[in-house]
Amino acid sequence: MSVTQKDFENAMNQVKLLKKDPGNEVKLKLYALYKQATEGPCNIPKPGAFDFVNKAKWDAWNGLGSLPKETARQNYVDLVSSLSGPSSESSSQVKPGADSKQEGYENLLVTSEDRITKILLNRPTKKNAITTQMYHEIMLALKAASQDDSVLTVLTGSGDYYCSGNDLTNFTDIPPGGVEEKAKNSSFLLRDFVNCFIDFPKPLVAVVNGPAVGISVTILGLFDIVYASDRATFHTPFSHLGQSPEGCSSYTFPKIMGSSKAAEMLIFGKKLTAGEACAQGLVTQVFPDSTFQKEVWTRLKAYSKLPPNAMRISKEIIRKNEKEKLHAVNAEECNVLLSRWQSDECMNAVVNFLSRKAKL
Ligand SMILES: CCCCCCCCCC/C=C\CC(=O)SCCNC(=O)CCNC(=O)[C@H](O)C(C)(C)COP(=O)(O)OP(=O)(O)OC[C@H]1O[C@@H](n2cnc3c(N)ncnc32)[C@H](O)[C@@H]1OP(=O)(O)O
Secondary structure (H helix, E strand, O other): OOOOHHHHHHHHHHHHOOOOOOOHHHHHHHHHHHHHHHHOOOOOOOOOOOOHHHHHHHHHHHOOOOOOHHHHHHHHHHHHHHHHHHHHHHHOOOOOOOOEEEOOOOOEEEEEEOOEEEEEEOOHHHOOOEOHHHHHHHHHHHHHHHHOOOOEEEEEEOOOOOEOOEOHHHHOOOOOOHHHHHHHHHHHHHHHHHHHHHOOOOOEEEEEOOOEEOHHHHHHHHOOEEEEEOOOEEEOOOOOOOOOOOOOHHHHHHHHHOHHHHHHHHOOOOOEEHHHHHHOOOOOEEEOHHHHHHHHHHHHHHHOOOOHHHHHHHHHHHHHHHHHHHHHHHHHHHHHHHHHOOOHHHHHHHHHHHHHHHHO
16 A cells, blocks of 8 residues: 555654664665655765765665655655654554553653543753654654543643743754755644644643743644643743744634734733633633642543543534634744744844853
8 A cells, every 4th residue: 555645744753753873874765765755866966975974865865766756755654664663653552541651752751541641741941842853742642642542631741831832942953955944844843733733633631830932822722621820821922032923823812812912912922820811711720839730630530531422522513613724824824934934033032042041
């Protein structure tokens, strides 16, 4: 059976999550198959003999001759699957039954207990800022949660923050194709990431244990319930960062809180307290921090005993008329960001953040 574009994309994501370095020879094979699958036969001039790295890459790609794109795609998927082996396979599968902890994620802790799958952002020293790898891990965890035996899925953070948004060092890892290539890849990544939330089939709950920034705030409009500690704050400083709204917030926020309140947050970066966010409908309920975990988990355990099919079908009917619109909004927001990320305003803001400690 031939592989689909989705299989190919999944394989690309798997490569980023490989625990063991597969070695240069395999990496060259992967590179060559990827280029052949996406661009066809080698179409760039042969690098000079002393340009060792690019020459090795060129040799590997050129060596595939006129291998059809479809076959290259198939070979790429097969190679990745042989590298992933059973351990990484199991990392994206939730074992049915109680109390299982899934291995294989670097900055997430995914557990399944009492029919609830909990995805914990687990990078507390960086306030749970989301690295490129974490975007992929969260997508894999959501995919696994959508297929496991749990009936509710929870996203929460470890330490004092819920999440400080996109890790701003994601801007520093510029590939040979330059900022434009990085921006394009990031735009696809962001689109896929947000799509996973739009399409998630089970009730999805955010347990906002502390301050939330950027994308961790905007995607809240795609959750079914948002519980917040009274320590939590909600901040979307997009203009300060030379960026623009994502996570479908340009559509969900005005709908949830009205256009002027949404503008204060999304254009002017007004930070809301948990109480304010609740009054504006972004948060379902606020709990005192001292009893937050106990009260929330007691409530969620009770909800998890409700008939799962009824909950899933109710979610589907509540959301289905919006899905097409949300996908269109997501695509448009990612497209706008593609040029925002290449703007001076954005670059300067990122440089300011990254150099702030050096200035102290
Ligand atoms: C062209 C390339 C495009 C690439 C794009 C990739 C895909 C993008 C998808 C876009 C999606 C989303 C947009 C957003 O989310 S915008 C919001 C981004 N977040 C921020 O602006 C927050 C930045 N952080 C802060 O303002 C502060 O750190 C804080 C969260 C208010 C906490 O302040 P604090 O004083 O209490 O703690 P601090 O010492 O600053 O932080 C502790 C360590 O954590 C590091 N850290 C915190 N947040 C981030 C972050 N977002 N990115 C990277 N690092 C972060 C901080 O640097 C400290 O580290 P260290 O101890 O100095 O090593």
